[in-house]
Each structure stands twice: as C-alpha cells, then as structure tokens.
Amino acid sequence: MSEPSDDGRGVEGAAPPSVDPVNASDPTAAAPALEPHPQDPGAVAHAQRRGTRAEFEQFAQDRRAEIEAQLVAKRAQLDAVNERIEARTGRNLIMAIVIGVALGGSMLLSLVFVKELFMLVAVVLIAFTTSELSTALRAAGRDVPRIPTVVGGVLVVPAAWFFEGPGQWYGVLGAIALVSVWRLVETAVPTARATRRNLVLDLAAGAFVQAYITLLGTFAVRLTAAEGGQWWTLGFIILVVLVDTGAYASGLLFGKHPMAPRISPKKTWEGTIGATLITLVGGVLIAQFMLGQPWWVGLVLGGSIVVAATIGDLSESLIKRDLGVKDMSTWLPGHGGFLDRLDSLFPSAVIAYAIFLLVA
Numbered sequence: 001m002s003e004p005s006d007d008g009r010g011v012e013g014a015a016p017p018s019v020d021p022v023n024a025s026d027p028t029a030a031a032p033a034l035e036p037h038p039q040d041p042g043a044v045a046h047a048q049r050r051g052t053r054a055e056f057e058q059f060a061q062d063r064r065a066e067i068e069a070q071l072v073a074k075r076a077q078l079d080a081v082n083e084r085i086e087a088r089t090g091r092n093l094i095m096a097i098v099i100g101v102a103l104g105g106s107m108l109l110s111l112v113f114v115k116e117l118f119m120l121v122a123v124v125l126i127a128f129t130t131s132e133l134s135t136a137l138r139a140a141g142r143d144v145p146r147i148p149t150v151v152g153g154v155l156v157v158p159a160a161w162f163f164e165g166p167g168q169w170y171g172v173l174g175a176i177a178l179v180s181v182w183r184l185v186e187t188a189v190p191t192a193r194a195t196r197r198n199l200v201l202d203l204a205a206g207a208f209v210q211a212y213i214t215l216l217g218t219f220a221v222r223l224t225a226a227e228g229g230q231w232w233t234l235g236f237i238i239l240v241v242l243v244d245t246g247a248y249a250s251g252l253l254f255g256k257h258p259m260a261p262r263i264s265p266k267k268t269w270e271g272t273i274g275a276t277l278i279t280l281v282g283g284v285l286i287a288q289f290m291l292g293q294p295w296w297v298g299l300v301l302g303g304s305i306v307v308a309a310t311i312g313d314l315s316e317s318l319i320k321r322d323l324g325v326k327d328m329s330t331w332l333p334g335h336g337g338f339l340d341r342l343d344s345l346f347p348s349a350v351i352a353y354a355i356f357l358l359v360a
Contacts (some may be wrong), residue, residue: 019109037187060250106223107237115230119161122221126153128338129213132328133319141221142205143194147205148175153214160218172215172302179206213339216346224354228360232262237293239305240344242282243275246315250274264317276306298360301352308351309344318344 110117130153134144152175159167180203186192187199194202223229251271259267283302287293316339320328327336 003070018092027200045345079224082115104241107352108234110232111224111230112336115224118224118230119157119221119234122149122157122217125338125342126157126217127213128331129342130209132339133209136323136325136328137205139325143183143192144206145182145186145208146180149209153210156214156218160221161278164222164225168218172210175214176207179210196223215344219353220345220349223349223356226356229288232352232360233289236301236305236348237345238286239302240348241311243277243306243309244344246275246278247271249296255350260314261322263314267313276303278349279306287360301355304351304355305348308347312344312347316340
C-alpha cells in the first residue's frame with residue numbers, strides 16, 4: 001500500500017486538479033455550464049405536430065360547444081314565439097305552414113302538369129275527410145259505418161270525372177244508399193240494434209257525410225275535368241288560401257271584435273276585412289293573368305270565395321261544437337285533421353264551378 005507523498009499528490013501517479021484562478025477565491029461561483037445535448041429534428045417536429053393537433057381539437061370543441069349553445073338559445077326563442085302565437089291563434093304555426101305547403105304542392109303538381117292526377121288527390125282527400133267525420137259522429141253517439149262511407153265517397157270521384165253531372169249526382173245517391181243499407185243490415189246483429197229514433201238519426205248522419213263532403217268536394221272534380229277547368233280549380237284554391245292567410249294575419253295583428261264568439265271565438269271582423277281586401281286583389285290578378293277573364297270577373301270570384309270560405313269555416317266549427325270536439329282528428333299537426341284544413345274548399349268549389357259555367 002502506498003503512502004501519500006510529500007509533494008501533495010493524493011494518489012501516486014495522479015495529476016493534481018486544475019484550479020481556476022478567477023473562481024478559486026469565490027466559493028459561491030457556479031459550476032461551468034454543460035453544453036446542450038443535440039436533439040433529434042424528427043422528435044421536435046413530432047412534438048410540434050402533437051401540440052398543434054391538441055390546440056386544434058380544443059378549438060374545435062370550444063367552437064362546437066359555442067354553436068350548440070347558440071342553437072339551444074335560438075330554439076328556445078323560437079319555441080317561445082311559437083307558444084305565444086299558438087296561444088293566440090290556437091294552432092302550431094310552423095307545422096301548419098309545413099302541412100299547408102305539402103297539401104298545396106300536391107294539388108299544384110297535379111293541376112299544372114297532369115290534371116288527371118287530381119282524381120288521385122281527390123280520392124285521398126275524400127277518403128280521409130269522410131273517415132274523419134264519420135269517426136267524429138260515432139264518438140258523439142251516431143253509428144255511421146265507416147267502411148261504406150269511405151268506399152262510397154271514393155267511388156263518386158271517377159264517376160263525377162268521367163260522367164260529369166249524372167255521374168256525380170247518381171254516385172252520391174248510390175253512396176248514401178250503400179251506407180244506409182249497410183247500417184240496416186247491421187241492425188240484424190243483436191249488439192248493433194238501435195231504437196227507431198236512433199236508427200233514423202244514424203241514417204241521416206250517414207247521408208249528411210256524403211252530402212257535405214262527397215257532393216261538395218266533387219264539384220272541384222267536375223271543374224277540373226272540364227276543358228281548361230284545371231286553371232279555375234287552381235285559381236279558386238289560391239283564393240281560398242288568400243282568405244285563410246289574410247284572415248289569419250289580419251286577425252293576429254288587428255283582431256279585436258269577434259265575428260261569431262260562440263262558434264269560432266278567434267275569428268274576428270278585422271281578420272275578415274283584411275281577407276276580403278287581399279282576396280279581391282288576388283281575384284283580379286288571377287282572372288286577368290290566369291283565366292283570361294275581365295277584371296270584374298275577378299272581383300265577383302274573389303268576393304264570392306270570401307263568403308263561401310267563411311261560411312265553410314264557420315259551418316265546420318259549428319259541427320265540431322255540436323260534436324264536442326276541438327279538431328276532427330290529429331293527423332295533421334298544426335291543423336287538426338284534413339277536414340279542418342279543407343272546410344273552406346268544399347263550398348268554394350261549388351261557387352267556382354257556378355261562375356265557371358256562367359262566364360267561361
């Protein structure tokens with residue numbers, strides 16, 4: 001074992017450590033900095049990409065949350081506005097517009113392009129409306145058989161189209177006979193028997209469905225089947241829409257005086273006046289640019305449609321009041337049933353057909 005030498009070496013053969021003369025006297029001096037280890041350029045780029053992707057994902061999440069919050073706020077505002085309108089008018093405005101556009105579009109396509117397709121539209125509408133009214137009558141205690149009611153009403157449509165007046169009238173009488181015989185046969189079943197008075201009321205109710213819906217509705221079929229009649233059908237449908245829209249908008253903005261509070265509390269005189277003005281203007285434009293008729297025919301047609309459409313609306317409201325129902329059905333959101341939407345068209349079809357026979 002070696003001993004330490006006198007020359008200050010700690011270990012034999014070891015060189016003495018070098019001392020910085022500047023920092024030797026400063027015990028607090030920091031150690032010399034180490035040179036940085038060179039990094040892999042690929043690792044740096046990967047780290048940058050990860051950071052950029054994380055930032056983008058966070059931005060996308062924040063933006064999505066912001067858009068969702070805006071949509072929720074807009075939906076709440078729209079629902080609030082729709083609730084106020086529905087409370088005042090009694091129907092869902094948005095769904096009413098959607099359903100109205102769908103029904104109007106189907107009629108428009110059939111009348112403009114292939115008018116024979118209007119028979120199919122009429123068949124569907126008469127099937128639904130006769131079913132609705134017979135169901136409502138049954139709920140009120142009148143036993144109106146639905147199957148013959150719908151079948152009879154549907155069969156009158158092609159009869160009125162191909163055989164005109166005789167086909168329409170004999171078809172309606174045949175439909176009434178079918179419904180009546182069906183009801184009489186039902187009385188042979190012990191569970192379907194009724195008193196003489198109730199049986200008479202049932203037969204009268206079945207005949208009423210055919211007279212109110214099938215007879216009045218097929219006037220539009222006869223009008224469309226006539227030469228150039230499809231434009232008259234389209235014209236009077238547009239006028240009925242103007243009556244309904246004008247009364248709705250005018251009543252919503254200015255309505256204060258109810259027209260028939262016991263029958264239709266929301267129908268006002270202000271709404272009817274607004275509907276009349278709009279429909280008269282529309283009648284003149286339709287007469288001159290669609291029907292090729294003088295302006296006064298448009299005034300007569302427009303004014304007559306206002307009266308007929310209003311009577312149709314009030315009549316259906318009176319029927320619903322007597323039956324104790326708010327809507328004929330719930331098949332059309334925002335409208336109730338098909339009959340709730342078409343009540344103004346039935347009497348208007350009769351008026352339009354009569355004017356067509358007089359001037360066309």
